[in-house]
Amino acid sequence: MAFFWNSRRVAGSSLLENASMGIENATFDFLDRIRTQDDPKVILEELLAQSSALGFQHFMITGLPLPMEELAPLVMLNAWPQEWYSRYTQSNYFAVDGVAQWSLRTTRPYRWDEVPAEYRENDAAKRVMAEAKSFGFRDGYVVPMYSPRHWQTAVAFASDQALALSPRDLGALQIMGVFAAESVRRLLTPRRDLPPVLSPRERDCLTWAARGKSSWDISVILGIGHQTVRGYFATIRHKLDVTTMAQAVAESIRRGEIRP
Structure with a gap:
């Protein structure tokens, strides 16, 4: 079951509101707030508040579909405009979207303009990007997450403008996105608590x-x-x-x- 953004209210304290704390403190404050959260909708609102403060109005947390798989059943949290989400999933744009396809091939977080030209400069990828811009998707940051054995997920942030963010800002966004994704994955697929494993x-x-x-x-x-x-x-x-x-x-x- 996916959880969708359908409210004008943005919950949580934004990074801008917490600027005096420093971005590290703001990030750990976010982690502390959702660490024991058992409502995916609250996690969605909290992450949207933090990403919006950095200029990203949209995000999605989703599993990465294999060839012949559909994206929609793998979406866990979605803060995309409903019309664009419906068009993207029903038309299977993931299969030709160069930004999305690159998430299957790298473990490193990346800005959209860092995607190799061979993935984003073909005609199909250009058409998807042109349509995305009409819905306010002009710049973005993607955080792929892989386990060596059994799972792959991505957190995809998008903005209606080109953003100039520092590596520290993007690092904070990466940690918050990863933590939110893991928290939601735990809620949607509960598992028994494990004993500590680190020395x-x-x-x-x-x-x-x-x-x-x-x-x-x-x-x-x-x-x-x-x-x-x-x-x-x-x-x-x-x-x-x-x-x-x-x-x-x-x-x-x-x-x-x-x-x-």
Whole structure:
């Protein structure tokens, strides 16, 4: 079952309202608010509030369809205009949308203009993009999420204007999107709580990573080797069944391994 945005009210404290806190504090405030949330509609409104503050009026959290699969049954949260959503899903635009197709081929978050030309410059992809612009989709940011074994999802943000955002802004949006996606996936496909899997040292490393510290910074803070920290990161990703550190942060907070 997908949850759709159908209200003019935007819930939650926006990043702009929390600017004095710094973007990291605003991000962890968001994570703390939805960590125990059991209503997907509230998660939708909270994420829309935060993404809107950065200029993204639309977003979708969805599974990524394989060839011959339809997109609509995989959509978990949808804050797209209903007319565009209906046209996109009924016409199977995912199959020819270069921005969407690139999400099947990369694990790295990307801006729309970073999609290789071979995916977005063909006639079909151009037609989809031209139609999208008429609905206020001019710029966007996509966060693919993969497990090495069993799932693939994406959070796709869209804006009605070209945005100039810092890497820090996009990093905050990535963590919030990943955390929201994992929270909704947990609600839609409940699973039994698992015992902690990370060691105390792995939690230390991940806690500092969640606060924006590099592996080198963490090695200095904890007094251990740089390669040791990188080894901990690899082990953490394996234990949590994720491929990026942003996913590891979101999943570990959701599981209670570290606190926001």
